[in-house]
Amino acid sequence: MAGGKRLAGRLNAWICFADEAGQTLHPAKATTWAPRGHTPVVKVTAKGNVRVSIAGLVCYRPGHPSRLIYRTRTYRGRKTDPKGFREPDFADLLDAAHRQLGAPIVLVWDRLAGHKSARMRELIAGRPWLRVYLLPGYAPELNPVEKVWSVMKRSLANLPATTATALTTAVKNRLKRMQYRAGIIDGYLTATGLSPP
Numbered sequence: 001m002a003g004g005k006r007l008a009g010r011l012n013a014w015i016c017f018a019d020e021a022g023q024t025l026h027p028a029k030a031t032t033w034a035p036r037g038h039t040p041v042v043k044v045t046a047k048g049n050v051r052v053s054i055a056g057l058v059c060y061r062p063g064h065p066s067r068l069i070y071r072t073r074t075y076r077g078r079k080t081d082p083k084g085f086r087e088p089d090f091a092d093l094l095d096a097a098h099r100q101l102g103a104p105i106v107l108v109w110d111r112l113a114g115h116k117s118a119r120m121r122e123l124i125a126g127r128p129w130l131r132v133y134l135l136p137g138y139a140p141e142l143n144p145v146e147k148v149w150s151v152m153k154r155s156l157a158n159l160p161a162t163t164a165t166a167l168t169t170a171v172k173n174r175l176k177r178m179q180y181r182a183g184i185i186d187g188y189l190t191a192t193g194l195s196p197p
Contacts, residue, residue: 019145
């Protein structure tokens with residue numbers, strides 16, 4: 001990790017942490033308020049195989065506001081639709097981040113099979129502005145994007161979304177709230193041991 005930070009300094013690059021998450025129509029349960037003597041009831045459908053997959057980047061560069069860049073993909077249960085992000089989708093997200101950030105990227109992500117596949121290595125090799133570092137086998141505490149997912153999922157607890165569209169809108173709403181508040185992203189970075197930009 002330290003080597004990636006030194007390389008980013010030499011290249012004047014952004015360090016981007018990447019991760020994926022998913023949310024279904026079956027929300028997490030959380031405590032809530034209700035008048036005394038009235039048990040709160042949250043009605044949800046939890047029907048079907050609807051899933052919103054999210055791929056996100058938390059981007060860090062000293063002297064600049066931290067950034068959150070993400071993409072969503074809604075799976076509506078059709079057999080012909082991909083259930084999550086594939087290698088070309090990750091490459092598109094990285095290309096969009098490179099355009100938005102306007103500088104080279106040092107990417108840090110986990111050892112998911114799709115991140116280490118031959119197709120992904122080929123896509124990475126075709127992007128001279130991109131350097132990739134892998135996190136240890138299981139180290140969610142080193143990835144600030146895990147904190148983004150944790151806060152997002154906590155805010156979706158007890159959500160009575162009944163359609164794929166409503167769920168996707170709710171997920172995007174929660175992420176957009178974080179996206180434009182650099183101080184929150186700085187907090188997630190600090191929790192991993194990085195100093196704020």
